[in-house]
Structure formats: structure tokens, C-alpha cells
Amino acid sequence: MTMPDGILCAKTHEWILEEDNKATIGLTDYAIEQLGDIVFIELPEVGASYAKEEVFATIESVKAASEIYMPVSGKIIEVNEKLTNSPELLNEDAFENWLVKIECDNFQQDSQGLLEYNDYKDEVQ
Amino acid sequence: MEENKKTALYDEHIKLKAKMVPFEGWLMPVQYEGIIKEHNATRNHAGLFDVSHMGEIYIKGRESFNFLQSIVPQDLTSLAKGAAIYCQLPDKEGGLIDDLIIYNSKGIIDEIDYFAVINASRIKEDIEFIKKEALNFDVEIINKSDDFSMLALQGPKAKDIIEKLGVIKSAQPKFFTFIKTTLDNIPVLLTRTGYTGEDGFEIIFENKYASDLWNKILSYKEYNVTPVGLGARDTLRLEAGLPLYGHELNEYTTPLESSLGFFIPKDKKEDYNGKKIILAQKLKQMPLRRKLFAFVMQEKQIARNGYEVYIKGKKAGIVTSGAPSPTLGKNIGFCMIEYNLLEAETIEKLNNPQESIGMDIQVMVRNKLYNAQIVKKPFVKKNYIK
Numbered sequence: 401m402t403m404p405d406g407i408l409c410a411k412t413h414e415w416i417l418e419e420d421n422k423a424t425i426g427l428t429d430y431a432i433e434q435l436g437d438i439v440f441i442e443l444p445e446v447g448a449s450y451a452k453e454e455v456f457a458t459i460e461s462v463k464a465a466s467e468i469y470m471p472v473s474g475k476i477i478e479v480n481e482k483l484t485n486s487p488e489l490l491n492e493d494a495f496e497n498w499l500v501k502i503e504c505d506n507f508q509q510d511s512q513g514l515l516e517y518n519d520y521k522d523e524v525q
Numbered sequence: 526m527e528e529n530k531k532t533a534l535y536d537e538h539i540k541l542k543a544k545m546v547p548f549e550g551w552l553m554p555v556q557y558e559g560i561i562k563e564h565n566a567t568r569n570h571a572g573l574f575d576v577s578h579m580g581e582i583y584i585k586g587r588e589s590f591n592f593l594q595s596i597v598p599q600d601l602t603s604l605a606k607g608a609a610i611y612c613q614l615p616d617k618e619g620g621l622i623d624d625l626i627i628y629n630s631k632g633i634i635d636e637i638d639y640f641a642v643i644n645a646s647r648i649k650e651d652i653e654f655i656k657k658e659a660l661n662f663d664v665e666i667i668n669k670s671d672d673f674s675m676l677a678l679q680g681p682k683a684k685d686i687i688e689k690l691g692v693i694k695s696a697q698p699k700f701f702t703f704i705k706t707t708l709d710n711i712p713v714l715l716t717r718t719g720y721t722g723e724d725g726f727e728i729i730f731e732n733k734y735a736s737d738l739w740n741k742i743l744s745y746k747e748y749n750v751t752p753v754g755l756g757a758r759d760t761l762r763l764e765a766g767l768p769l770y771g772h773e774l775n776e777y778t779t780p781l782e783s784s785l786g787f788f789i790p791k792d793k794k795e796d797y798n799g800k801k802i803i804l805a806q807k808l809k810q811m812p813l814r815r816k817l818f819a820f821v822m823q824e825k826q827i828a829r830n831g832y833e834v835y836i837k838g839k840k841a842g843i844v845t846s847g848a849p850s851p852t853l854g855k856n857i858g859f860c861m862i863e864y865n866l867l868e869a870e871t872i873e874k875l876n877n878p879q880e881s882i883g884m885d886i887q888v889m890v891r892n893k894l895y896n897a898q899i900v901k902k903p904f905v906k907k908n909y910i911k
Contacts, residue, residue, distance in 0.1 A: 436544075436756070437561045439849045440827055442891070458891060460827050462560040462849055463756050 403429075403495045408511055409520035410471040412453075415495070416514065421504050425471060427459065428517075429494040430524060435461040441487040443479040443499060450474065452510045457499060459487070472510030474502035532577035533674045533735035541752055549646035551578040554754040564760050564851040566751035567721055571680035572761075573742050574753050576720075578645035581673050581729065582655065586664035589638035591795075593627060596658055598780060598803050600793040604629045609701045609718060611788060612641075614651065619779040619799030619806075622654050623647040623770055626718060633705050634714075640669075642727075644770045658798075674735040679725030679761075681908065682748040687715070687726055689745055697726075700911045709741050720758065722765025722907040760848050763857060766819060766902030772830060772845040773817055773859050781806035782861075784817040784902070815863045816875060817845065818886075819902040822856035826890040828897065833889040834860045841866050844888060852905045858897075860886070 407415045413431035417424045432438065440460040450456045450470045457468040478501040483489060489497045504510065515523060529552040538545060543554035554575065556563060566572050584593065593601055597612040604610050606629050614622045625643045634640065643651045652668050659666050678686060688694055690708040692715065698704045703716035711734040719725040730738065743750060753761075759769070768774050774783050780803055781789065789807045793800075805811035822828055828847035835841055847858030864872050874880040882901050887894040 434544075436556055437559050440825060442826075460849075462564075462760060462851070463555065465827070465829060 408514035426498040533732040556754040560756035563753040563757035570749035571682040572753035574677040580643040580648035580670035583667040588662040592662040615799035619802035620776040721761040764905040823896040835887040
């Protein structure tokens with residue numbers, strides 16, 4: 401597991417790593433472990449904009465479909481296409497296999513309320 | 526809300542780090558190491574399931590046979606001692622209260638003529654209904670659901686493990702029969718039945734032996750026997766084309782409408798609840814109001830229970846069960862097509878297997894329609910040893 405330094409997490413299990421107003425978003429290892437075998441992921445189109453807490457993707461385990469929410473608002477600038485064909489990669493490494501990269505609208509303001517990884521773990525476990 | 530019940534194996538599941546979920550009033554393992562791994566282990570080696578939540582009923586008395594004949598469409602005349610039969614429990618209108626397996630236990634269980642295994646989710650309704658029906662007969666109904674634990678041992682290696690436990694292959698019960706025996710000195714009813722499409726057994730015994738038998742079976746590492754949760758139980762039964770009460774079967778749906786026509790005899794003499802409707806549908810003298818179909822998604826999207834189904838762009842029904850099939854690598858499901866939503870021409874096609882198999886339908890996934898195709902069930906060939 402290659403957890404990057406400085407990530408923030410939403411209680412809805414997304415992680416985000418920001419640098420120069422651009423951010424990488426993924427799902428936490430805890431969320432993936434809870435979901436079990438990942439068999440499908442639907443990622444958004446590049447160029448689409450989403451508000452904080454809006455659904456931007458769907459992930460499915462064998463058992464059920466779950467929605468993925470934007471931890472901050474922004475515009476999709478890249479999606480991890482590799483996952484569309486091999487969603488099971490998420491079971492191997494939740495941090496290396498990011499979902500989307502975005503251009504943030506207002507990271508400073510939107511990131512209020514996001515948790516550091518250890519606090520997130522305490523919160524959800 | 527009542528607290529969820531625990532089976533006698535609850536502590537064993539926790540020790541194995543199972544993910545426990547509430548299911549029909551029970552706290553049950555949904556998975557141990559992973560649904561796909563457990564699914565494949567059952568198809569390729571052996572899977573061990575705690576199915577103690579299932580209900581058991583004893584039926585005894587002078588009129589046991591006549592009574593059962595009056596509540597199931599199946600003809601129990603030819604059900605020999607030690608044999609089992611898959612049955613449905615219809616109400617007066619032919620809708621299903623439950624589906625169940627009835628075992629002829631005369632001379633096998635002391636004083637008990639028959640026993641039945643029923644769905645966990647329907648124990649209360651079944652007992653209430655059956656006891657009411659039994660008022661007109663000299664028969665006693667005993668709910669044994671809390672007294673017994675039940676394990677399912679399924680897969681190609683199941684027979685080898687049962688042999689290890691003390692019942693050699695030639696002494697093992699044949700498909701849909703059962704024996705009273707001991708496994709590792711534990712008194713059990715050993716039945717050659719299951720819910721996976723694989724050869725295998727179901728084992729019924731007193732709760733106090735549950736941990737011993739569970740751990741004994743899992744100790745046979747040479748057979749790669751794996752504990753399996755409800756998640757893989759669902760994908761296994763779905764691949765095998767087996768219906769689940771509350772999904773493919775319910776009170777609004779007759780056996781014919783749930784595509785169980787194969788199990789309905791044309792020539793049973795005795796009357797039974799719903800016979801007029803069930804038999805008329807079997808003989809094609811009465812139209813179906815809806816019908817269950819198996820389908821395979823043609824795209825990556827997974828159909829799930831409750832999703833809408835469309836035919837030629839018009840809403841036609843709902844998905845009753847849907848999941849990825851680990852064996853096929855495709856997404857499969859069952860759907861209930863409501864005939865009152867369709868034109869006569871489409872219904873005619875659906876009722877003709879030569880035209881319905883291969884028919885295109887669409888499933889609504891997150892507000893978009895995706896193509897699927899009606900197929901013949903089962904999705905995966907059954908490996909029963911008959």
C-alpha cells in the first residue's frame with residue numbers, strides 16, 4: 401500500500417490529495433475492504449463539473465452498487481481508464497489506483513471538514 | 526425492532542473474521558475472505574455454509590399424507606421413505622407463501638412422518654398458514670426451527686469429505702434422498718440436496734454439535750474446503766437458475782408464472798390450494814399474468830434487484846435478482862415481465878420458448894437503458910450426481 405502523505409478523507413470514504421489547486425481523488429482502503437471484490441466502476445467524463453458531495457461515480461462489488469461523492473467541488477481533468485477494464489485493481493491498492501483528477505473550484509473552503517487519514521479511520525471504524 | 530438472532534455458529538464466524546450482516550432477522554456471514562473466492566471454491570472444491578437460519582417443521586399423525594397432499598401441487602404418492610421432493614406452498618389463489626423441500630421420514634425419524642425445510646424469512650408465515658390448514662386433519666405440526674442447526678457442504682469434493690467423516694460413498698444418500706447417520710460420531714440427518722447447482726449435502730443436527738462439526742469439516746484442508754457466506758450462496762444459486770423466495774417467488778406469483786411449471790404434475794388426483802388456477806395455467810387453459818425470465822446483460826453494467834426492465838422501449842417489468850456471474854464472467858439475472866404492460870404479439874413471443882430465448886430486452890441502470898438478452902436457465906450447467 402502506497403498511501404501518499406497529506407491526503408484528506410471524507411466520511412463517505414473518498415480520499416483527496418491536492419497540489420497547486422489540482423487534486424487526485426480515490427476511495428479509501430477501508431471502503432474497498434468493506435465492499436469486497438470490486439467488479440465494476442463507472443467513472444465520469446473528462447470536462448464534467450461536480451459540486452462538493454455530488455455523486456460523480458458508481459462502484460459495484462459482487463453484492464451491491466455504491467455511489468462515490470465529490471469531496472470538494474471541481475472539474476474532471478483526467479479519469480483512470482485502467483480501472484474501467486480492471487476494476488479489481490482497486491482491491492490490490494486503493495491509493496495507487498486513483499479514480500479521477502480534478503481542477504478544484506475552491507479547495508481551501510471545500511476541504512473544511514475533511515479529515516486526516518488517521519482521524520478518518522477513527523471515525524469510521 | 527427485534528434484535529437479530531444468532532446461529533449456534535456465530536462465534537465461529539467471528540473467529541474466521543466473517544463480515545456479519547442482518548438477514549431476515551438473523552445475523553449471518555455475508556462473506557469470509559471474498560465472495561468470488563468462496564464462489565469458485567464451491568464450484569471447484571468444496572464450500573461449507575451455515576444455513577441454520579432455515580426453518581424445519583415436523584409433520585406427524587394419521588392424516589399426514591392427506592394433509593400434505595392438500596397443501597402442495599406436487600404428488601407425494603410416489604415419495605418413498607427416505608426421499609425428498611422440491612415443493613411449493615400456494616395459497617387459495619395459487620400465489621406462493623413459500624417454497625420448501627419435503628422429506629418422507631417414516632421409519633427414519635421416530636414417530637415423525639414427514640419433515641420440511643422452509644425459508645428463514647417465511648418461518649412465521651408458513652407455520653401460521655400450515656397450522657391453520659391442518660385444523661381439518663388429524664395431524665400435528667411441530668416447529669423445530671430453533672432446535673436444529675444446518676450446514677450445507679457443496680461442491681465436487683463434498684462426497685470425499687463426507688466419506689472422511691464416516692459415511693463411505695456407497696452408503697451416502699443419492700440425489701434428493703436422505704439418511705439418518707452419524708458424522709464423526711455426531712447424530713445427523715444427511716440429505717443429498719443443496720442450493721448451488723453442485724453435488725453436495727445438507728446436514729441437520731442438534732445445535733450443541735454445531736461448532737464441533739463445523740470445525741471438523743474445515744480441518745480437511747486437503748480438500749480445500751472453504752467457509753462460504755450468503756454472498757456466494759446467492760451468486761451460486763443464481764447461476765444454477767434456482768429461485769429465491771421474496772425475489773423470484775412471492776404471494777402474487779403462481780408456480781407457472783415463476784417458471785416452475787416443470788415441477789407441477791398434470792395428473793395429481795387430490796385437490797390442493799390453488800389447484801384450479803395452477804393446473805389451468807399448466808394446461809395453458811388460463812393465461813399467465815406475468816412470467817419470470819433469465820437474462821444475460823450484453824454490456825458491463827450489472828442489473829440489480831428492483832431495476833426496471835424494458836421491451837422495445839416500453840416498461841415491461843423488473844429485475845428480481847441480478848449479479849455478476851463469477852463462473853461466466855458475465856452479468857446475469859432474473860426478471861419478472863408483467864404481461865399487462867405488453868401487447869398480445871409480444872406476450873405470444875415470450876410464451877414461445879423458441880422465440881423468447883434470445884429476445885432482446887433492456888435494463889435501466891442509473892437512468893440509462895442497457896441491452897440484455899433472454900436466455901434459457903440455468904446459466905451454468907448443474908453438476909448433480911444422480
